[in-house]
Amino acid sequence: MKDKRIAFIGAGNMAAALIKGLIQDGHPAENITAADPDHDKLNLIREQTLIRINSDNAAAIADADVVVIAVKPQIIAAVASGISTAVAERQPLVISIAAGIPTSHLQQWLGEAAAIVRTMPNTPAMLQAGATGLFAAANVNAEQHSLAESIMRAVGLTIWVEEESLIDAVTAVSGSGPAYFFLFMEHMIRAAKALGLPAESAHLLTLQTALGASRMALESDDNPATLRTRVTSPGGTTEQAINTFEAGGLEQLIMDAMRAARDRSIELSSQIQD
Template identity: 50%
Template sequence: MAKEKMVFIGGAGNMAGAVIGGLVASGYPADKIVATGRNEQKLADFAAHTGVQVATDNAAAVAEAEVLVLSVKPQVMKELCESLAQIVSDRKPLVITLAAGIPLSAYQRWLGAGVPIVRAMPNTPALVGTGVTGLYAGDGVSAAQKKIAEQMAEAVGIALWVDEESGIDQVIAVSGSGPAYYFQFMESMIDAAEKAGMQRADAERLTLQTALGAAKLAVASDVDVAQLKRNVMSPNGTTERAIRRFQSGGLPELVEQAMRDCAERAAEMARELDQ
């Protein structure tokens, strides 16, 4: 694993904190990581928990960065980038952004031309080490720098590179927003079980364990999910009747349309944030 000096702006936040924790757990030297923020007590607690360095002065931290990870809300990203533009333009560290929706063209305007930038789109399961991160590299990102971004993503799950920036919108539709799809389905199962007479706590326990078991089985299996589904179904049995209800109700088409809507909204947000 590379050992470049990494600076996380907004590093004590949930997502950046998860990535930092994953890096340290996977063997990245804690003294090579700096997390910045505004809340000194939160930073002190984070440093005590992870062993990394912390700072409140973004500019001073960035002046030593070889890898700069931006993890702030999209609404404040422009202001942050413009405040650091001179330092970043002079030093040209690898910039990795974890913010959703902001296209590379915006970062290039805000930070200056020639800065190597990678867009990273992690999802919330990264908080428990089972995330998916979509990655897109802009012009000027070297193979070695791509490896650094990939290692960072793999510290909290798996990574997938896309060849076109629009591919990030598809990643959002599948894995970025995907956890909410499963949460919606689990919520519906819990509600249905409760309406049928089961105690809600029991319904939740069974539903969550079933979801966990199904996902682990799918990951471990050497057959596709369609076959796994068929393996649970016996002819004219209980599972088959339930699956037929889903299919006749248009579930496959509804999922396809929902994911299309998600990707379209991601593209719309990119245009809005690129103003």
């Protein structure tokens, strides 16, 4: 893995997070190249990481074993078409972190022989605490499969899906998921202040509780439902709050929200394809 040359096409926040995560994992900076038309972004990431930079996409991937496409979905067709000759010559593993772009379209732009892994990371990846869903095209071999996982694991958890359509479900769970928790924390803070707590106390208590609950869920062998039951005493304050949530239809609301996110992911993908 550490001897593999990795080229990033695009040097935005997610690319920067991956680059920093790889270097923290011991990947040599000299084996990583970033290409971007924004010279300020390139110079900044070079100062922060000492990687190689290049303003020419095709030149950046000339010696790459892995190409990570990290550009906005609206420009990916032009970017991918622009590097198709270099990809055909070098035949690297191609990892896409562009939202909503199916592997069939990437192969149309890059060439049918391109070995592509489509991924859906989320924003906590910028803290190396992300969750990424991955799907491999049929021509991705075992070594490339392992390589893609190693790269994306540099910014957090990785989960493979067997059907590409499930990437839309991943989007609804972990892609959009951080915002769900932010919203819940936002409302908890607001309620805490309404109950009389100072703003700073409301903020700190809510965030630390969210962190602690997440750690308990991650480190326990029990599922969240069991953990919830364990801390919900019959007739107690927690039970009263849980009953109120359930009476308000929280479960169905969450289902509806996540289904809406999934459906919107499908819709946006269709619009980009058109």
